[in-house]
Amino acid sequence: MDETIVEDIKIVSEIYPFKTNNYVLDNLIDWENGIDDPIFRLNFPHKEMLTENDYDRLKWGRKNLSQAELSKLVNEIRLTLNPHPAGQTSFNVPFENGVKLEGLQHKYKNTVLYFPSHSQTCHAYCTFCFRWPQFVSNADLKFQSKELDSLVRYLNNNPQITDVLLTGGDPMVMGPKILARYIDTLIEVKSLRNVRIGTKSLAFWPYKFTAADDGCKEVLEILRKVTTSGKHLAIMAHFNHPAELKSDVLMEAIENLRAIGAEIRTQAPLLRTINNHSDTWAEMWDRQVQLGLIPYYMFLPRDTGAQHYFAEDLSTSLQIYRTAVQKLSGICRTAKGPVMSTLHGKVELLDIEDDVFYLRFLQHRDTRLTYKVFKGQASIANPKWLSDLAPMNSADQHYFEMEECIVEE
Numbered sequence: 001m002d003e004t005i006v007e008d009i010k011i012v013s014e015i016y017p018f019k020t021n022n023y024v025l026d027n028l029i030d031w032e033n034g035i036d037d038p039i040f041r042l043n044f045p046h047k048e049m050l051t052e053n054d055y056d057r058l059k060w061g062r063k064n065l066s067q068a069e070l071s072k073l074v075n076e077i078r079l080t081l082n083p084h085p086a087g088q089t090s091f092n093v094p095f096e097n098g099v100k101l102e103g104l105q106h107k108y109k110n111t112v113l114y115f116p117s118h119s120q121t122c123h124a125y126c127t128f129c130f131r132w133p134q135f136v137s138n139a140d141l142k143f144q145s146k147e148l149d150s151l152v153r154y155l156n157n158n159p160q161i162t163d164v165l166l167t168g169g170d171p172m173v174m175g176p177k178i179l180a181r182y183i184d185t186l187i188e189v190k191s192l193r194n195v196r197i198g199t200k201s202l203a204f205w206p207y208k209f210t211a212a213d214d215g216c217k218e219v220l221e222i223l224r225k226v227t228t229s230g231k232h233l234a235i236m237a238h239f240n241h242p243a244e245l246k247s248d249v250l251m252e253a254i255e256n257l258r259a260i261g262a263e264i265r266t267q268a269p270l271l272r273t274i275n276n277h278s279d280t281w282a283e284m285w286d287r288q289v290q291l292g293l294i295p296y297y298m299f300l301p302r303d304t305g306a307q308h309y310f311a312e313d314l315s316t317s318l319q320i321y322r323t324a325v326q327k328l329s330g331i332c333r334t335a336k337g338p339v340m341s342t343l344h345g346k347v348e349l350l351d352i353e354d355d356v357f358y359l360r361f362l363q364h365r366d367t368r369l370t371y372k373v374f375k376g377q378a379s380i381a382n383p384k385w386l387s388d389l390a391p392m393n394s395a396d397q398h399y400f401e402m403e404e405c406i407v408e409e
């Protein structure tokens, strides 16, 4: 590889974590495409992810600063990159008897996110990941759980919660023994109906579910307990590009998961340089349906890290979503989008007409505000996020309010 590209990777990975593996290198990246290959862009940091100023400071720092001074600079830059978008650490962590339940996030009435302490990493890292602060060593920025017991107590005390979404990192980095602890505990909770596992393993390490992995049989048997207990097992699979949907290993993994009764739903953000074409999404959703997967969400990249580089503006995003959907039949049109995950909930962009943005919350902490259309107008040129919009009129005001509110019971 070109030496300047290697140097750029080193410079950018001072700030953002970088990790790859041989499955990604051998099966997903088409090296003929050079650095413009979408999976290369997905997995390898590149210069444009930093502002020119930060890039220059780091390049200079690596030559001229001591290790301690360089770390200080790195931390300083990280803190300017909004490491906790949508109030991740402060706003949605529940309390019980005055004790903060670390690793739990309860924003919507029916669903809690749970970050097992054993899944704070991934098989490979995505360059755009909004969880990047969890992977860098700065302990202050970490967000994780040690307490499975407190999760179960919380679920039993809140029977309105029907869904637990295990997330990370990637829960499927857990080995069978640890995974079994989590699953065995969850299936005992009566009120729980759906166990969801958010994972990129089907794209980055499908061996997890095939005979090539020693623990595969065990992992599948553990997951099967969810469906035999009568609960729904939803694998929330993260796929960014049709190139991730081709290998024989993946076909085997999908077959094995479907054989234990899991439903696989798919989601991904829309990203410049990776999947910002309607053809890419149409091909992805079409192929997913052929493989028995259910398209679920098209997200917009969050306001953190290298969003300035990866995000398309709202108008382009809507155009890509709509054009992709128009190419496909109804059963391939199940992905909601374009969707922004904001402090109060998931906002879907429905339409833009005469500079009016039509939106609705698919999820909101206040359930009463969901599925109602509201209107915004751009407060900057080429808006990319809800915060770049202002209410159209006073009736829309409360959809834009960002102070804390309480989950409706």
Ligand SMILES: *Cc1c(COP(=O)(O)O)cnc(C)c1O
Binding pocket: 105, 107, 108, 111, 112, 113, 165, 341, 346, 362, 363
């Ligand atoms: C996306 C998300 C969920 C799940 O929402 P669904 O619409 O049910 O898929 C739950 N909690 C948080 C914080 C989320 O961001």
Ligand code: SF4
Binding pocket: 121, 122, 124, 125, 126, 129, 130, 131, 168, 169, 170, 199, 200, 238
């Ligand atoms: S797999 Fe998911 S959590 Fe892991 S780096 Fe990629 S986007 Fe982030």
